[in-house]
Amino acid sequence: MAGKTSITIAQSLEEITARLHQASQPIVKERLQVLYWLKQEKAPSISKIAKAIGRHRGTLQEWLRIYRTGGLAALESVKSSPGGGNRVIPTWAEESLSKRLQDPENGFDSYGAVQEWLSETLGVEAEYHAVYQMTRYRLKAKLKVARPQHYKQDRDSRLAFKKT
Incomplete structure (x- = not known):
C-alpha cells in the first residue's frame, strides 16, 4: 500500500528506549526516536514523524535504509568530518x-x-x-595606528583641549 512504511524493527521498545537514553549525540537521538515511534502499535506516518522532528521525510527514509542494511549499529554510527588541514603559519x-x-x-x-x-x-x-x-x-590583536595630525594644528592647544 502506498504511504505505508514497510520496516520490521528487530529490537524491542525497551531496548530502543534504553539506547535512546544512553545516546550522547543529538543526531543519534533523532534516529533512535524515529525507530521508537515506528515500533509503537499505532505508528504515525513518516511524514508526521518528519514534521515532528523537523527533518525532511527523505532524510528519514535514508535513515531507515541505513537501518535495513546495517542494523542498529550502523544507524548509531555517525561520520565525522576531518579535523581540518595543517596550519600555514606554525x-x-x-x-x-x-x-x-x-x-x-x-x-x-x-x-x-x-x-x-x-x-x-x-x-x-x-x-x-x-x-x-x-x-x-x-591572537585577538587589532592593528591600531595613531591618527594623523595636521601640521598646522597647535600641539599645546590640542593638549589643553584633551584636559578639559
Missing part, C-alpha cells in the same frame, strides 16, 4: 608574532606589514587572509 611563528604585537614600540601599520615581517624575519610565507585570520581572531 605555532612557533604565531608565538613570535604574539610577542612582537604585545610590544607597544614595535607595532605594525597593516596586515600586509605583518605578512612581510613573517616572510622576512621568520621565513614563513603565508597569504594575506591567513595572516589576517590568525592576527585578528586567534
Whole structure:
C-alpha cells in the first residue's frame, strides 16, 4: 500500500528506549526516536514523524535504509568530518608574532606589514587572509595606528583641549 512504511524493527521498545537514553549525540537521538515511534502499535506516518522532528521525510527514509542494511549499529554510527588541514603559519611563528604585537614600540601599520615581517624575519610565507585570520581572531590583536595630525594644528592647544 502506498504511504505505508514497510520496516520490521528487530529490537524491542525497551531496548530502543534504553539506547535512546544512553545516546550522547543529538543526531543519534533523532534516529533512535524515529525507530521508537515506528515500533509503537499505532505508528504515525513518516511524514508526521518528519514534521515532528523537523527533518525532511527523505532524510528519514535514508535513515531507515541505513537501518535495513546495517542494523542498529550502523544507524548509531555517525561520520565525522576531518579535523581540518595543517596550519600555514606554525605555532612557533604565531608565538613570535604574539610577542612582537604585545610590544607597544614595535607595532605594525597593516596586515600586509605583518605578512612581510613573517616572510622576512621568520621565513614563513603565508597569504594575506591567513595572516589576517590568525592576527585578528586567534591572537585577538587589532592593528591600531595613531591618527594623523595636521601640521598646522597647535600641539599645546590640542593638549589643553584633551584636559578639559
